[in-house]
Amino acid sequence: MQKLASFEVNYLQYLDEGGKPANDLPDFADDHEVMVGLYRSMQLLRHLDARAVALQRVGRMRTYPASEGQEAVGVGASSCLSDRDVLVPYYRGTAMMLGHGVQPHEILLYWGGDERGSDYQNPLAKEDFPIAVPIATQMLHAAGVASAIKLRGQKDRAVLTEIGEGGTSEGEFYEALNVAGVWNLPMVCVINNNQWAISVPSEMQTAAQTYAQKAVAAGIEGLQVDGNDVIAVKDAVGKALDKARNGGGATLIEAVTYRLCDHTTADDASRYEDAKARAEAEKKEPLGRLAKYLLNLGAVNEKQLDEFAVAAKAEVEKEVKIYFDILENKPQPPSAMFDYLYAELPERFRAQRDEVMRRGGE
Amino acid sequence: MPTLTLIEAVTLALDHEMGRDKEVVILGEDVGRNGGVFRATDGLQDKYGDQRVLDTPLAEAMIAGLSIGMATQGMKPVAEIQFMGFVFPALNQILGAAARMRNRTRGRLHLPMVVRMPYGGGIHAPEHHSESTEAIFAHTPGLRVVVPSNPSRAYGLLLAAIRDPDPVIFLEPKRIYRIVKHEIEDDGEAYPLDTCFVDRQGDDVTFVAWGAMMHETLLAAEMLAKEGVSAEVIDLATVAPYDVETIIESVEKTGRCVIVAEAVRTGGVASDIAAELAERCLLSLIAPVGRVTGYDTIMPYAKLEGRYLPSVDRIADEARKVMAFS
Numbered sequence: 001m002q003k004l005a006s007f008e009v010n011y012l013q014y015l016d017e018g019g020k021p022a023n024d025l026p027d028f029a030d031d032h033e034v035m036v037g038l039y040r041s042m043q044l045l046r047h048l049d050a051r052a053v054a055l056q057r058v059g060r061m062r063t064y065p066a067s068e069g070q071e072a073v074g075v076g077a078s079s080c081l082s083d084r085d086v087l088v089p090y091y092r093g094t095a096m097m098l099g100h101g102v103q104p105h106e107i108l109l110y111w112g113g114d115e116r117g118s119d120y121q122n123p124l125a126k127e128d129f130p131i132a133v134p135i136a137t138q139m140l141h142a143a144g145v146a147s148a149i150k151l152r153g154q155k156d157r158a159v160l161t162e163i164g165e166g167g168t169s170e171g172e173f174y175e176a177l178n179v180a181g182v183w184n185l186p187m188v189c190v191i192n193n194n195q196w197a198i199s200v201p202s203e204m205q206t207a208a209q210t211y212a213q214k215a216v217a218a219g220i221e222g223l224q225v226d227g228n229d230v231i232a233v234k235d236a237v238g239k240a241l242d243k244a245r246n247g248g249g250a251t252l253i254e255a256v257t258y259r260l261c262d263h264t265t266a267d268d269a270s271r272y273e274d275a276k277a278r279a280e281a282e283k284k285e286p287l288g289r290l291a292k293y294l295l296n297l298g299a300v301n302e303k304q305l306d307e308f309a310v311a312a313k314a315e316v317e318k319e320v321k322i323y324f325d326i327l328e329n330k331p332q333p334p335s336a337m338f339d340y341l342y343a344e345l346p347e348r349f350r351a352q353r354d355e356v357m358r359r360g361g362e
Numbered sequence: 363m364p365t366l367t368l369i370e371a372v373t374l375a376l377d378h379e380m381g382r383d384k385e386v387v388i389l390g391e392d393v394g395r396n397g398g399v400f401r402a403t404d405g406l407q408d409k410y411g412d413q414r415v416l417d418t419p420l421a422e423a424m425i426a427g428l429s430i431g432m433a434t435q436g437m438k439p440v441a442e443i444q445f446m447g448f449v450f451p452a453l454n455q456i457l458g459a460a461a462r463m464r465n466r467t468r469g470r471l472h473l474p475m476v477v478r479m480p481y482g483g484g485i486h487a488p489e490h491h492s493e494s495t496e497a498i499f500a501h502t503p504g505l506r507v508v509v510p511s512n513p514s515r516a517y518g519l520l521l522a523a524i525r526d527p528d529p530v531i532f533l534e535p536k537r538i539y540r541i542v543k544h545e546i547e548d549d550g551e552a553y554p555l556d557t558c559f560v561d562r563q564g565d566d567v568t569f570v571a572w573g574a575m576m577h578e579t580l581l582a583a584e585m586l587a588k589e590g591v592s593a594e595v596i597d598l599a600t601v602a603p604y605d606v607e608t609i610i611e612s613v614e615k616t617g618r619c620v621i622v623a624e625a626v627r628t629g630g631v632a633s634d635i636a637a638e639l640a641e642r643c644l645l646s647l648i649a650p651v652g653r654v655t656g657y658d659t660i661m662p663y664a665k666l667e668g669r670y671l672p673s674v675d676r677i678a679d680e681a682r683k684v685m686a687f688s
């Protein structure tokens with residue numbers, strides 16, 4: 001017998017749990033402005049999530065999926081996007097969306113039950129997809145956008161998408177990786193491996209040792225990174241996007257992290273999660289780790305960190321006000337449910353639109 | 363006798379049948395340890411073990427396909443799809459394979475399987491969590507589609523669905539999962555899957571509804587009673603293949619019919635009933651058949667969903683319209 005194929009999966013980590021460099025750092029890690037920017041983006045998201053969950057508890061927000069503990073994944077990845085790249089996010093993709101110009105109040109509007117939350121106003125996000133709720137559908141949309149880029153011979157453009165580790169069990173995940181391999185598509189997929197698919201732990205999702213190796217059968221590159229280390233995420237995704245933009249094809253990046261919150265506000269993780277596992281995971285949490293690194297680097301002092309927290313809270317409050325203002329003072333008319341169904345509403349549906357308007361006050 | 367909500371009645375029926383028949387297995391996303399996101403399978407894994415209540419990887423085509431394979435081996439899988447909006451990856455299996463197996467093999471293989479899913483709107487859930495697409499299944503010969511409208515019916519119809527030798531799509535109206543309670547004796551009595559239920563007798567107009575809309579329809583009937591209009595209310599219950607004879611018998615008596623459905627207007631089960639009435643009791647009708655349905659548009663998100671769902675007022679207005687006609 002003769003060995004035909006073999007594979008290896010590499011793991012990338014720059015900052016250890018204590019925020020100390022575990023490896024030779026990439027250049028950007030010395031850039032104070034870049035690193036402080038990443039920290040502040042992660043912090044903004046942490047506050048936005050906390051505020052959204054609090055709003056849900058008092059009935060001013062609907063079901064909301066927080067990203068607590070996973071901020072480094074989306075913040076690090078989206079910091080590599082250019083204005084020509086396209087983002088195809090999933091429902092826990094708030095970090096990536098904010099990183100590509102979506103406004104916090106748009107995120108709040110969407111989860112507050114208002115369709116206008118997907119009508120992104122920032123030109124940066126004008127070609128970005130709205131979030132995918134049906135799991136894994138986004139993978140094929142990303143492959144489709146990447147196909148268009150490839151077929152038109154566009155240079156310097158790539159697609160970034162994200163999926164949960166549970167989502168990698170869906171057929172569409174494999175279909176997308178497969179075509180990305182055969183067609184050498186300019187796309188990067190980040191797996192947010194937060195260890196849980198609602199109540200189902202990662203070990204019940206796959207018998208493979210890593211999610212990164214799911215790339216192997218598709219003939220594309222796969223690697224695993226410490227998803228709580230924003231430097232590792234940014235480094236890996238940045239290189240993968242560059243490769244994609246330059247005709248080098250697709251990459252699958254598994255970011256290992258932990259969901260330090262309920263699945264959504266509709267969930268109660270205490271039903272299935274071991275409190276000890278959660279406590280262990282808290283120690284590896286990404287924000288505190290980065291703060292330690294920044295302090296050691298001399299990029300910030302404790303007082304500045306406090307100021308950043310105050311500023312993040314103020315920014316979130318400003319966005320919450322915009323959200324309230326839109327809901328209270330500029331609600332959608334009921335007819336909006338018909339106005340975006342087709343380029344022009346078919347004659348047959350006009351009477352129904354009229355009825356909705358007539359009954360508007362109900 | 364325990365007093366149970368609709369969701370608790372679902373759990374009781376599952377428990378009863380698992381205890382009675384060791385071939386019954388439950389599979390789906392989050393159904394084991396977590397007891398289902400709505401708690402339909404709460405406690406069942408503790409009671410029957412993880413070889414009979416299976417937390418699957420996250421893949422709906424897989425859940426449906428596995429159920430088909432298991433069923434050919436004489437097992438009785440009761441699969442859960444977490445929300446009806448996520449059944450689409452499984453349609454290839456359900457419509458393309460499950461519905462056809464008995465026919466393809468001329469009876470050599472058959473599928474005693476159930477696919478349960480919460481459906482319908484009105485709980486302010488996120489996008490894709492509120493649609494009513496029962497017509498897709500009702501349009502597929504070889505499937506039964508069953509929708510309970512209250513706790514007793516959930517218990518009796520789910521028992522019947524599990525015992526039925528053919529695939530049954532069991533749609534649970536999640537808006538009424540917890541709004542009413544019934545006293546239910548755990549006697550293992552199944553309800554028939556080939557009849558509808560007359561829940562209110564009346565002489566002037568026949569309402570036909572199913573699932574959560576039964577709630578608004580009964581309220582509308584009460585409202586009309588105060589106006590001197592006597593409405594008969596029929597719970598369709600088994601949406602496909604449905605019992606048209608009971609409906610026709612009622613309409614021959616009342617001469618008027620209003621069909622109420624949460625699903626979109628075009629191509630729905632309500633349209634099919636209207637067509638049957640047009641074909642079979644034209645001469646008994648003294649007014650055009652009315653339909654009150656969801657609008658022909660995408661189910662709006664939480665802020666506008668209340669404007670979308672058929673309301674008691676809309677239902678009563680339609681009845682007033684047919685009453686005014688003659």
Ligand SMILES: Cc1ncc(C[n+]2csc(CCOP(=O)(O)OP(=O)(O)O)c2C)c(N)n1
Binds near residue numbers: 092134197198444451
């Ligand atoms: C096709 C489909 N099936 C089921 C669901 C319901 N659902 C929402 S999130 C979720 C778990 C997802 O876990 P994972 O992919 O790990 O992502 P995470 O939420 O952990 O980020 C499930 C089952 C869905 N949204 N789409």
Ligand SMILES: [Mg+2]
Binds near residue numbers: 165193194195197
């Ligand atoms: Mg996950």
